[in-house]
Amino acid sequence: xxxCQPEQSEVLARMxxxxxxxxxxxxxxxxxxxxxxxxxxxRRKRWMSASRMALATGPxxxxxxxxxxxxxxxxxxxLAEQFGRKVLVVDPWLAPTHNVAGWEREAFLERTARxxxxxxxxxxxxxxxxxxxxxxxxxxDWAFALVDxxxxxxxxxxxxxxxxxxxxxxxxxxxMKGVRKAFYRALALLPGREAVTSEGSGRKWEAYIV
Ligand SMILES: C[S@@+](CC[C@H](N)C(=O)[O-])C[C@H]1O[C@@H](n2cnc3c(N)ncnc32)[C@H](O)[C@@H]1O
Numbered sequence: 001x002x003x004c005q006p007e008q009s010e011v012l013a014r015m016x017x018x019x020x021x022x023x024x025x026x027x028x029x030x031x032x033x034x035x036x037x038x039x040x041x042x043r044r045k046r047w048m049s050a051s052r053m054a055l056a057t058g059p060x061x062x063x064x065x066x067x068x069x070x071x072x073x074x075x076x077x078x079l080a081e082q083f084g085r086k087v088l089v090v091d092p093w094l095a096p097t098h099n100v101a102g103w104e105r106e107a108f109l110e111r112t113a114r115x116x117x118x119x120x121x122x123x124x125x126x127x128x129x130x131x132x133x134x135x136x137x138x139x140x141d142w143a144f145a146l147v148d149x150x151x152x153x154x155x156x157x158x159x160x161x162x163x164x165x166x167x168x169x170x171x172x173x174x175x176m177k178g179v180r181k182a183f184y185r186a187l188a189l190l191p192g193r194e195a196v197t198s199e200g201s202g203r204k205w206e207a208y209i210v
Pocket of ligand 1: 064065066068069070072073090091092093094098100104117126127128129148149151155176187201
């Protein structure tokens with residue numbers, strides 16, 4: 001698993017990492033040769049590397065919009081726990097949307113029980129575009145945000161803008177037109193931020209706003 005080594009994180013943390021240094025690091029990470037042919041696993045590994053780096057070098061929690069069965073969530077929770085931070089998941093689990101068949105919510109709850117009980121994980125079982133949710137998202141300090149929920153242009157744009165405080169924002173499924181269009185629209189609305197994409201590294205790809 002390509003990960004930022006703890007020593008590297010510590011050095012960067014001591015340097016009081018600026019956003020441009022973080023961007024440079026994400027760019028290097030995103031362009032490394034994937035260690036696996038498994039496309040989803042490769043993306044997950046990069047998300048974990050990026051979130052570890054964001055946690056190691058600055059304040060804030062992790063937010064995951066769209067969690068499905070919680071396979072990434074448990075990895076985020078493990079990391080957040082190491083750094084004494086929290087994870088927020090927003091997912092309405094409205095089958096049948098985005099390949100949600102109906103069993104995923106139960107699987108998520110089972111898989112994440114430990115972190116829901118110890119307070120590391122908070123879950124909003126709502127659409128991330130609901131006004132109350134957007135207000136909550138806007139009001140918190142995020143180290144890393146994964147935007148992996150609805151693929152509709154307006155929804156993704158709303159999601160990215162709602163988590164714009166995050167030092168690293170990752171949008172998954174950039175192969176989908178609505179996601180890609182929303183990503184670049186949001187980027188245009190966020191002066192001082194830049195895109196890092198791992199396009200070409202796999203069949204599907206993610207992109208980062210740093
Ligand atoms: C691609 S899956 C997420 C995968 C997950 N991040 C992982 O790595 O395993 C998409 C998820 O987005 C959720 N979703 C769909 N519409 C949503 C919305 N409007 N707000 C939040 N989540 C939504 C679905 O219920 C589904 O669980």
